[in-house]
Structures are given as structure tokens and as C-alpha cells.
Amino acid sequence: MKAITCWNNLKTAMLSIQIYSGYYENEAKPSYMPPSMDTVIEGNYLEKKSYTICPLCGMEYRFVPYRTISDENASRYIPVLIDRIGCHAWHPIVPWQTVLPKTHVAFADGHVESLENLSCYMDIFRKYVGSLSKQNAEILKKYCMEWDNESH
Numbered sequence: 441m442k443a444i445t446c447w448n449n450l451k452t453a454m455l456s457i458q459i460y461s462g463y464y465e466n467e468a469k470p471s472y473m474p475p476s477m478d479t480v481i482e483g484n485y486l487e488k489k490s491y492t493i494c495p496l497c498g499m500e501y502r503f504v505p506y507r508t509i510s511d512e513n514a515s516r517y518i519p520v521l522i523d524r525i526g527c528h529a530w531h532p533i534v535p536w537q538t539v540l541p542k543t544h545v546a547f548a549d550g551h552v553e554s555l556e557n558l559s560c561y562m563d564i565f566r567k568y569v570g571s572l573s574k575q576n577a578e579i580l581k582k583y584c585m586e587w588d589n590e591s592h
């Protein structure tokens with residue numbers, strides 16, 4: 441159940457980022473991005489802080505503060521909120537069935553994915569760098585490197 445709650449948290453938190461970013465006003469992809477999740481919470485775009493925390497590992501989702509994504513044409517390949525790498529090692533429906541550790545990621549278009557075979561945050565950078573502008577690629581790289589250093 442915690443994996444499903446995590447999934448819903450990411451959906452809800454990503455939706456609040458989209459609303460902050462004027463996603464629906466433009467009926468296009470979000471343009472400017474919030475500088476932090478705190479900004480989103482303080483602006484009352486997100487009802488509860490708990491939506492920004494994985495119920496399984498208890499850690500806050502990593503947020504990538506891209507400055508803008510208006511120049512990106514593949515918002516479904518832009519990772520924005522990232523759970524702890526390999527947090528979800530159990531099958532969400534059949535808990536006794538072990539599967540490869542998975543990492544939940546919310547993308548700029550609002551969808552959430554369960555990514556397999558990631559060993560560090562930089563793996564996410566390598567996987568999606570091709571869909572990012574140069575400036576945003578630099579931002580994602582900087583944060584992934586920082587997060588990898590923290591966890592070692």
C-alpha cells in the first residue's frame with residue numbers, strides 16, 4: 441500500500457507544481473518552475489507537506505529546480521520529482537513477490553513512472569539528458585551529483 445501512496449503523493453505533488461507553473465492556463469507544458477517545493481507549499485498550491493515525502497523511506501522527494509522548461513518539447517521525459525534510488529523493492533500489489541528495486545519518478549507532463557535498474561541519481565541524468573536543454577541538463581547534473589554524494 442505504501443508504494444501506491446507514494447505514487448499518489450508524486451502525482452499530487454507534480455500536479456501542484458504544474459498549477460504553480462500555469463500549466464492549465466497555457467494548456468501547454470509548464471513554463472516557469474518553482475524554485476523549491478517549499479515555495480509550492482507556502483503558496484498553498486499543495487494541501488499537505490506529507491505529499492512531498494515517500495511513506496516507505498520517509499525521505500522527501502528530490503526536486504529538480506529547472507528554471508524554465510518552456511523550450512523543452514518532450515515534457516514527458518523531464519524528471520522533476522525523484523524518490524530515493526531503489527526505494528521500492530517490493531511489488532506494490534503482491535508484497536511477497538520481490539522484484540528489482542524501483543525508483544518512482546514524476547515527470548514534467550504529470551505522469552509517474554517506476555524506473556528499474558538505477559544505481560544512483562546520475563543514472564537518471566544519463567537516461568534523460570537527451571531530452572533536456574543545455575541549461576537544464578546542467579541543473580539536473582549538478583543536483584544528481586550532489587544527491588549521490590550525500591548518500592555515500
Ligand SMILES: [Zn+2]
Pocket residue numbers: 443446447494495496497523524527528544
Ligand atoms: Zn516512494
